[in-house]
Amino acid sequence: MDKARLVRIVALAALVSLGVASCAQQGNQATRNDNGTDSGNDTVVVEPDPAPEVPADAALPAGDGKAQCAKGTSIAYIGTIAGAAAALGQNILWGVRLAVKEHNEANPGCQVTLKEFDSEGSPDKAPAVVTQAINDPSILGVVGLPFSGESKAVGKAFHDAGLAQITPAATNPNLSKNGWKTFFRGLGNDSDQAPAVASFISDTLKAESVCVVRDDSEYGIGLAELTTEALGDKVVCEPEIKTGQKEFSAVVGEITSADPDAVFFSGYYPEGAPFAQQLRDAGYEGALVAPDGVRDAEYVKNAGEAAEGTYLSCPCLPSAGFEEFSKAYQELSDREPSTYSPEGYDATTILLKAIDAGNDDRASVLEFVRNYDGQGLTKHFKWDANGELEETPVWMYIVKNGEIVHLKDMGSGT
Amino acid sequence: MTAQPTSNANVPFGQRLRDWWNSRSRFEQWACIIPVVVFVYLLPYLNFFPLSTEPWTDYELALFNAARLGLIALGLNVVLGQAGLLDLGYVGFFAIGAYVAAIMTSPDSFLDNPDYSWFVVVPVAMVITMISGIVIGTPTLRLRGDYLAIVTLGFGEMVRLLADNIDPLRGNRGFQEVGRPPGTYADGSPIFTQTDGKPWYWLTITCIIVVLVLVGNLERSRVGRAWVAIREDEDAAELMGVPTFRFKVWAFVIGAAVGGLSGVLYAGQIGFVNNQRFDVVTSILFVAAVVLGGSGNKLGVLLGALVISYVPDRLQLAPEYRFLFFGLALMVLMVFRPQGLLGARQRLLARGRQAYVRLVGRPEQVGTESALTDSGSGVGS
Amino acid sequence: MDLPLLLNFVATVIQASGGSIDFNTQLLAERFWANTIDGLAYGSIYALVAIGYTLVYGVLKLINFAHSEVFIVGAFGAYATFVMLGYQPGVTLETGLGPLIANLTLAGLVAMLCSAATAFLLERVAYRPLRRRNAPRLVFLITAIGASFAIQQFFLIWRGGNPEPSIRLLRPEAVFEFENARITQIQIIVFVAAIVLLLVADTFVNRTRLGRGLRAVAQDPDTAALMGVNQERVIMLTFALGGLLAGAAALFYIMQIPQGVLYNGGFILGIKAFTAAVLGGIGNLRGAVLGGLLLGVVENYGQTLFGGEWRDVVAFVVLIAVLMVRPTGILGESLGKARV
Secondary structure (H helix, E strand, O other), rough: OOOHHHHHHHHHHHHHHHHHHHHHHHHHHHHHHHHHHHHHOOOOOOOOOOOOOOOOOOOOOOOOOOOOOOOOEEEEEOOOOOOOOOHHHHHHHHHHHHHHHHHHHHHOOOOOOEEEEEOOOOOOOOHHHHHHHHOOOEEEEEEEEOOOOHHHHHHHHHHHHHOEEEEEOOOOOOHHHHHHOOOOOOOOOOOOOHHHHHHHHHHHOOOOOOEEOOOOOOOHHHHHHHHHHHHHHHEEEEEEEOOOOOHHHHOOOOHHHOOOEEEEEEEEEHHHHHHHHHHHHHOOOOOEEOOOOOOOHHHHHHHHHHOOOEEEEEEEOOOOOOOOHHHHHHHHOOOOOOOOOOHHHHHHHHHHHHHHOOHHHHHHHHHHHHOOOOOOOOOOEEOOOOOOOOOOEEEEEEEOOOOOOOEEEEEEEE | OOOOOOOHHHHHHHHHHHHHOOOOHHHHHHHOOOOOOHHHHHHHHOOOOOEEEEEEOOHHHHHHHHHHHHHHHHHHHHHHHOOOOOOOOOOHHHHHHHHHHHHHHHHHHOOOOOOOHHHHHHHHHHHHHHHHHHHHHHHOOOOOOHHHHHHHHHHHHHHHHHHHHHHHHHOOOEEOOOOOOOOOOOOOEOOOOOOOOOHHHHHHHHHHHHHHHHHHHHHHHHHHHHHHHHHHHHHHHHOOOOHHHHHHHHHHHHHHHHHHHHHHHHHHHOEEOOHHHHHHHHHHHHHHHHHHHHOOOHHHHHHHHHHHHHHHHHHHHOOOHHHHHHHHHHHHHHHHHHOOOOOOOOOOOOOOOOHHHHOOOOOOOOOOOOHOOOOOOOOOO | OOOHHHHHHHHHHHHHHHOOOOOOOHHHHHHHHHHHHHEEEEEEHHHHHHHHHHHHHHOOOOOOOHHHHHHHHHHHHHHHHHHHHOOOOOOOOOOOOHHHHHHHHHHHHHHHHHHHHHHHHHHHHHHHHHHOOOOHHHHHHHHHHHHHHHHHHHHHHHHHOOOOOOOOOOOOOOOEEEEOEEEEEHHHHHHHHHHHHHHOOOOOOOHHHHHHHHHHHOOOOHHHOOOOHHHHHHHHHHHHHHHHHHHHHHHHHHHHOOOHHHOOOOHHHHHHHHHHHHHHOOOOHHHHHHHHHHHHHHHHHHHHHHHHHHHHHHHHHHHHHHHHHHHOOOOOOOOOOOOO
């Protein structure tokens, strides 16, 4: 009797799957037709601005080749190397390595050592490695730390040690409000980026309703709050996601129910890619906008065709114009320069300039950085009293044919 | 019974050492312990070749982290080693301690005037974690074995998720400038800072010694005997009139208090608390420290904590390979030493030992058999 | 009974009473069926992985903590198969139905073999030496953690910290709509295939000679040995079977979530699957299936109701609530009980 029941069940299952297969065939055609008529209906076409060239007066690490400095002079990179979101750390680290290499090749009289410390991207590991860097008197300046959370945990320690710290990636606005005299941000912060994103969404894309998706990071929450504020009552839903999440059916459902004109995803690429794919799979056809945390080749690779047409904001300049940099970077690291590679390179250049100028202790390097006023690869570097840049360009990018290409100059913040 | 203990050709060295130790009087044992303690206190000054973790990471902070894990392992040992309750969510108590400290001292807190002294924070944090131990323990401790494991894991995760989801707890953004113990040097600079590991290390070692003494006394009391009875056979204990549930909650609460204390120390040293370090992996590393060192053996779990925390720092392997090595080492160690580095032992108390030596004429034979070495009812029992 | 309507009613009641957490019952009512269907498709993956936990637990009484890595090795296996078949990351290739089925089946078989081999190896390296030494049960947990760490780190070093670029053999498209829930062909394939596999596994354990041996060892290892059951073979079989199902689950997982091929991609899923196994009654095959499906569905309701960030909280609350009422899970521990 049991055997008979089992046979019946298996037969039933087979029948069901057969039926499904035939349905699937019909369904495929139906939806494909839908896509054909719907696509391109209300998409706004944005004309791209030209990419900036390398500024003629950009400071390069090589300098004039006559620099002299003491043997053993070092700078440090502190940030994730093998830990969380290691790809971002690697982007920066190779930029730093490239700058130091170019400097040392051009300046036989001044060989600067690069010391690398892995903070694993965690506020918990960072203090011990930062202490180690601080206790090493040969280190005169630091590039790092890339993430806002870990920067928050150790900023005070740098301040107490008087060791200059240029972050190439941490964009939380509050970091500069702690009175740390050693904190310098090598790029615009989220309060520069958020208004740019908001104005792009409402003015350029002419969206009337927006869903702002936030992750649970310092960065994602801060950026989402500022953007929501700037968008005002256009925000129709605010779903939250978690770092490490891969399955977004509920969030996607909430969005498709609200059916907004645009979705702003405030988070990083590891969650951004599956989110974009599942959002598109669910048939959502409005605009998708995401910040610099998503602007990475990994995003395009992972989201595949779903990434197509995603608008990406970034307080970084397109590196399309930086041909020599890109070539040298690729030769050294065997990979394309990506998000924050030029920023890491620029930050290192400034520290190297300080050393080349004959500064041989932390106090004078710090003073040099504080008073620095010069053009870099990515932007003009001049810091205000809090360590924020006075001029912070924000650019919009778009994913086109599997490449991130620059789209629009959103102007400079204050 | 006929074998002469003096003909020790076939007695392993460890056994001889233990026998020698067990036949000392309480006073002689103390005399041996004191130099060891002094040595432990002096460790931060031995920052050179065989011990130093530099230039990879700061030596004193590495010592502090090891000591902190040691304290946690001691607390978990009460739950896991003494009472035999597999708690995979111990990190929850650690998190609660850290969060209480953060809420009471950080300017980011929702409290009006979050400026309590550290000496107020410690007892409050411990009491709150103890209460949470009761809250979590009461519904869960009726479950047995692996069910308890998964439910505690769930509770541990829930503490973290609540910290993430409830707005005043600030999720990933966290609390900055968490309070530290008061005290300044002669020149007015604070003793306890984020970057100087020495005072933290000494403070933690002191906490460990206090906890060792307290828990040691508890173990020798009625409570401790009840725990052992529960661990060895819960049904039998219940039948013999041990109120098992109550003693299990007790174990949970005492373990929680120690976890809370280490949470406060952690929050103070880092100066920053957010929800990132209280995940399942951390919780499991705690369990690993206890089991690796020898569940039920206080000295063993301290050693286990040292292995889990200090050894990866000391090895200074390329960061990429550290955890691979760690995982393999964990496997190999456990395969060759399943009872842990120092296994749990049942032994008589000081007076009992003296009586044993007098009556039998040789030191007490300490076995390593206990319920912890039983494979349960599965294959191989 | 019209469930969405009922929920709407509940919504008004709750909102009238004024809850502190933001209950979005309106949305739940609207998306009730969509949630159920998504939940079943995702839950069937939990169920397949949960069986691995349950089988090993039933026979050895140990939590195979490294089972999540058994699963992720399968995912890497399936992914490698895709690459070898010439699929590229990015655009979804349009192939005919025939080659598609053949390719998916091939990838599934490779994944199953990879996972089974991993499980097998794990048993040999991490568990068998301990069994020989009669080690305490907790120690198995620690070696499992060690193995889990080692496998994860091996993939981290080899493949890097980013997920593999997603490869999709077919794009999810709605086959039909049911009460405004889109049901995609992937969901149907996954659900049906999972159910068939679960039936096969159930039949294997409950009807075949080898399965009987397995149940015998689970019930009483010593007596089973005396009756001529080869324990070591049964244990190997247990791990292999769990591995095979985990491999299949891995294929279904990356069909639904192509970005899931990541060194630590199995960890959370493993914990969820273990939760599912306990929920249904660990050691009980059908319990694992029930637990998996239930967890998938309930999680989805929960996150629609309270917001995505409460998803895991809901899962654990349900687990704790069920264990309070039924301390050995919904169906109880019954792998060992020789019910025919």
